[in-house]
Amino acid sequence: MGECTAITAQRPLGAGDRASVKSALRALDVIEYFSANTAPARTVDVSEALGIPNSSADEILRTLAKRGYLCFNRTTKRYAPSYKIVGTANAIEQGFFGGDRLRSLMTKLRDETGATVCLTTQNDCWIESVAEVRGDWQGHTQPLDFERELICYGDDGWRPATNFSGALLAWHSNGEIIELADRSREIGIGPRAPSLMKELIDRVSRIRARGFALCQRNDTVQVDSIACPLRVPNAVTPFAIGILGQHLFDNERDKAKMVSTVQAVIGGRA
Known part of the structure; x- marks a missing residue:
């Protein structure tokens, strides 16, 4: 990324x-x-x-x-x-991220799913990839590229730019999401004229209710991925964690099984 x-x-x-x-x-x-x-x-x-x-x-x-x-x-x-x-980094990790909790979580997710694990956070109107644990898929020799905006404007109006963006937006209230869309519009992301936000709010609401956002590979997206909101102690911006792989799921049963595994690991049940 x-x-x-x-x-x-x-x-x-x-x-x-x-x-x-x-x-x-x-x-x-x-x-x-x-x-x-x-x-x-x-x-x-x-x-x-x-x-x-x-x-x-x-x-x-x-x-x-x-x-x-x-x-x-x-x-x-x-x-x-x-x-x-190393000592400085360890002190920051202990004070702000619960020690090695995040590293252990990412490793556990990789071991349980075989997928590449990515940790992301919000950086104003953009998404920042801050850590990665490589999985079994070796299809990418360089960091994975992705849409950097949190939200984007398409044929159907405003929407989360990626499933990781959607997982980050799930931490926000509807009012905060609208404010973020307005700010994105002001700095040139999307049309300058006011536009409806209902589709954006509805998409994020569904992610918030399910606890995850899923993206399946197609002609333009080379990987399957699942992203989940992640609670991080002392964080001042939202975090999301997720998995990416070339063949994580091929049918609805595969999707349900992989989502269940990811949520169980994040929830400490695996």
Whole structure:
């Protein structure tokens, strides 16, 4: 699943602000670089991989090393992650996500279904994929792409953009969903003119009542998927968790069995 569109800042950024934001984003890019490349790296390696000036990469790497988040070998001129990154992440996970509960849940879902498991959250008018556990299906070598908007406008009016979007919207009241649709319209998602929201509200209401949203593969969608709203302690935005696979179900009986399995795992009954 892909990275979602960034949220627009609430105030105009001055030159100094923009430079600070760019530096902060590049620092995160460096940390993500080491999550994808499991070997010590020179400044030029990071610079070329991220497409940033060598001087910028050098400054960020030095700063992270001074703060203890990277280790630096002066002889080989190579950087590697410090365990401080792991300790910091573990502390955040313990304080905000109930320890390893989410990791255990995702692994359990993968083991019980064989599917790829995705954890998503709301990011303003968009959906953000924040974690993934690969399943048996090896059809995707890159992160899965998907509609990034929470809601979209089609021939039949407003609707959740995906079943994961629908599971996230299920946490909202009808009034909040309408406000979100209005905001989406104002920023260019959908028509500028006011439009009816009944179909959107009805779709989300059905998801809310069932406790899941299902999508079956077809000519344009390459995977089957099931998404469920997920309660996360201390969360300030909705979360949803779900499974994806190329052949999860072929008939109504398969669907019912897979939905039952997913809901049982999430509910701690499996």
